[in-house]
Amino acid sequence: MAEKMDAKLDYNVKAEKKVDSSKKLRVGIIGCGWIAGAHIDSYKRMADVEVVAGCDLIPGKAEKFFADNGVTGVKTDYASHKEMLDDESLELDAVSVCTYNRQHAVPAIYALKKGINVLLEKPFTVTLDEAIDVMKAEKESGKILSIGFQPRLDANMQMIKKIVDSGELGKVYYIQTGGGRRRGIPTPFGTTFIEDETAGLGALADIGCYSLDMVLNAVGYPKPLTVTGYKSDFFGKDPATYPGHPEYAEKFGVDDFAAAFVRLEGGIILDFRIAWAMNIDTPGDTIILGTKAGLRIPSTDCWNGSVGGPMKIYKTIGGVDMETTVPIINESGSLFDKKIRSFLDAVKYNGKAPVPSSQIIYNQAILDGIARSARAGREVEITIPEI
Numbered sequence: 001m002a003e004k005m006d007a008k009l010d011y012n013v014k015a016e017k018k019v020d021s022s023k024k025l026r027v028g029i030i031g032c033g034w035i036a037g038a039h040i041d042s043y044k045r046m047a048d049v050e051v052v053a054g055c056d057l058i059p060g061k062a063e064k065f066f067a068d069n070g071v072t073g074v075k076t077d078y079a080s081h082k083e084m085l086d087d088e089s090l091e092l093d094a095v096s097v098c099t100y101n102r103q104h105a106v107p108a109i110y111a112l113k114k115g116i117n118v119l120l121e122k123p124f125t126v127t128l129d130e131a132i133d134v135m136k137a138e139k140e141s142g143k144i145l146s147i148g149f150q151p152r153l154d155a156n157m158q159m160i161k162k163i164v165d166s167g168e169l170g171k172v173y174y175i176q177t178g179g180g181r182r183r184g185i186p187t188p189f190g191t192t193f194i195e196d197e198t199a200g201l202g203a204l205a206d207i208g209c210y211s212l213d214m215v216l217n218a219v220g221y222p223k224p225l226t227v228t229g230y231k232s233d234f235f236g237k238d239p240a241t242y243p244g245h246p247e248y249a250e251k252f253g254v255d256d257f258a259a260a261f262v263r264l265e266g267g268i269i270l271d272f273r274i275a276w277a278m279n280i281d282t283p284g285d286t287i288i289l290g291t292k293a294g295l296r297i298p299s300t301d302c303w304n305g306s307v308g309g310p311m312k313i314y315k316t317i318g319g320v321d322m323e324t325t326v327p328i329i330n331e332s333g334s335l336f337d338k339k340i341r342s343f344l345d346a347v348k349y350n351g352k353a354p355v356p357s358s359q360i361i362y363n364q365a366i367l368d369g370i371a372r373s374a375r376a377g378r379e380v381e382i383t384i385p386e387i
């Protein structure tokens with residue numbers, strides 16, 4: 001099912017296409033599954049957006065999706081993303097790529113080569129090579145590519161970065177991150193998250209990418225150098241995990257747990273673990289250790305890239321151990337709206353991608369490194385070419 005990428009395809013590059021900010025933005029949706037619902041909800045709330053097209057590989061799914069969401073006048077008679085992106089009459093300014101992981105790179109590259117701005121759902125891709133190909137297309141097109149990490153826009157997440165940037169922690173040298181669910185393999189809508197040919201990676205990419213972004217963004221996305229990784233699938237392969245659907249165990253082709261030890265540029269060690277299923281309440285909070293202070297970020301039950309409670313800063317002043325509580329910031333407004341709005345504003349006003357590929361390539365390199373190391377059974381180096 002995963003389509004092979006062909007860099008030699010004639011994409012009819014339209015890099016010179018500019019957005020007229022006085023007009024409504026013309027948006028398309030590629031992949032009309034579960035997360036596309038969150039995209040359409042947000043687009044519906046944006047007065048300067050017209051969703052003009054949508055497509056899905058499953059016949060009739062896009063049409064039903066827009067009808068169910070009460071959006072009319074949307075063109076959906078496309079058998080694939082290619083047919084939709086080839087339709088010049090749509091005059092698309094941007095697309096949301098809401099396909100499963102194995103189909104992130106192909107439509108994103110095709111859209112960029114067509115001169116269309118792309119909001120690509122997380123994780124960036126499955127492999128590092130795919131992410132590099134998407135970045136090459138982004139660079140050639142001059143268009144905006146933003147990766148869908150909405151937790152970045154949460155005030156509590158931003159507080160973590162503010163604390164690190166303030167210098168309060170001193171030099172950061174060790175980070176422990178990750179989290180997980182006791183039982184939470186995502187199969188409520190079918191098996192696209194657990195099959196290798198659609199998902200490619202399991203918990204590692206699905207929720208692991210969030211916990212990596214939480215800490216890497218805070219410390220300025222240092223380059224990853226080496227990784228020792230581990231993956232397992234004990235719960236995913238057990239029929240008892242799926243009451244009513246024991247056949248899912250056969251289909252399970254990804255990881256339900258991953259752990260890694262990563263060396264980052266600047267002498268930072270990253271200790272990581274993530275689980276869709278495990279026999280413990282939490283594999284630990286996120287901690288960031290610095291030479292002047294340490295920060296504890298409580299984990300959540302369902303690890304989805306959020307702060308689980310008030311954070312604490314640990315410091316010793318004049319020989320006295322002290323703790324400062326960082327209260328939870330309660331903000332109104334949907335993070336998804338913020339994600340979509342920040343992307344659209346970048347498109348409209350020639351801004352920069354809110355979550356740029358130049359950072360997320362390091363996140364992807366770590367996911368890819370963990371998968372490679374787990375396969376090889378030893379530490380591997382991470383090499384990212386100049387793009």
Ligand SMILES: NC(=O)c1ccc[n+]([C@@H]2O[C@H](COP(=O)([O-])OP(=O)(O)OC[C@H]3O[C@@H](n4cnc5c(N)ncnc54)[C@H](O)[C@@H]3O)[C@@H](O)[C@H]2O)c1
Pocket residue numbers: 030031032033034035036055056057058061080081098099100101103107121122123148149150189192193206
């Ligand atoms: N940001 C978030 O909070 C969040 C939450 C859930 C999922 N996601 C991400 O969104 C992606 C999709 O997740 P989902 O739950 O919607 O999956 P899903 O399986 O419900 O939907 C994906 C849809 O994409 C379609 N599709 C695949 N390749 C296509 C192509 N080339 N052209 C047209 N349609 C294509 C499939 O047929 C399917 O209907 C995943 O990568 C996931 O990690 C993000």
